[in-house]
Amino acid sequence: MVKLKIDDQEIEVPEGTTVLESAKKLNIKIPTLCYNQHLKPYGGCRICLVEKTQENSSRPPELIVSCSYPAENGAIIRTNTERVIKGRKFIIQLLLARCPNSDVIQNLAKEYGVSKDDRSDIVGYYLLNKADRLDQTKCILCGLCVRVCEEIVGMSAISFSGRGIKRKIKTPFDRISETCIGCSACAYVCPTKAIRIEPAD
Numbered sequence: 001m002v003k004l005k006i007d008d009q010e011i012e013v014p015e016g017t018t019v020l021e022s023a024k025k026l027n028i029k030i031p032t033l034c035y036n037q038h039l040k041p042y043g044g045c046r047i048c049l050v051e052k053t054q055e056n057s058s059r060p061p062e063l064i065v066s067c068s069y070p071a072e073n074g075a076i077i078r079t080n081t082e083r084v085i086k087g088r089k090f091i092i093q094l095l096l097a098r099c100p101n102s103d104v105i106q107n108l109a110k111e112y113g114v115s116k117d118d119r120s121d122i123v124g125y126y127l128l129n130k131a132d133r134l135d136q137t138k139c140i141l142c143g144l145c146v147r148v149c150e151e152i153v154g155m156s157a158i159s160f161s162g163r164g165i166k167r168k169i170k171t172p173f174d175r176i177s178e179t180c181i182g183c184s185a186c187a188y189v190c191p192t193k194a195i196r197i198e199p200a201d
């Protein structure tokens with residue numbers, strides 16, 4: 001077992017438990033997008049960042065991704081500092097620039113007081129793509145759909161393609177995937193509801 005403190009509350013958790021899971025046990029809310037308890041941690045969206053220091057350490061606090069960072073003995077976690085909020089706001093600005101039509105991202109922006117005008121310096125991140133079954137203006141590239149298809153369904157019918165602003169999720173050769181079994185798991189786990197399931201023609 002390891003003992004740590006989160007927002008001044010002590011907790012003891014089994015080794016291997018993440019900081020996010022430990023916080024959940026204390027009913028401390030940390031926002032997540034690419035996290036799913038049934039999948040391996042991925043750390044793709046970084047919205048779940050928190051600050052960590054170590055008991056009796058003089059080192060300054062570091063920002064960590066709570067959904068993939070393991071709880072450590074003597075760790076002191078803060079989930080709501082000015083630096084954490086600033087970091088999350090920046091990530092929301094990026095997400096809002098990429099996915100202006102996503103209700104989930106719009107709600108996050110509202111919660112954190114991020115407005116559309118705040119993203120003027122990052123318009124280069126904006127990607128519009130007319131893929132028919134995946135609304136790229138809502139896709140935050142968290143990779144949950146790719147991971148559920150590979151890890152749980154075992155089919156790998158979709159994958160990442162391209163780099164930088166051209167990065168997107170797609171089926172092989174942008175055609176209807178031959179390995180897709182139509183289980184809808186990808187649409188189910190998508191945090192921004194960017195995937196629409198339709199019968200193949």
Ligand code: FES
Pocket residue numbers: 031032033034035042043044045046047048049065066067068
């Ligand atoms: S929820 Fe932790 S990185 Fe996405």
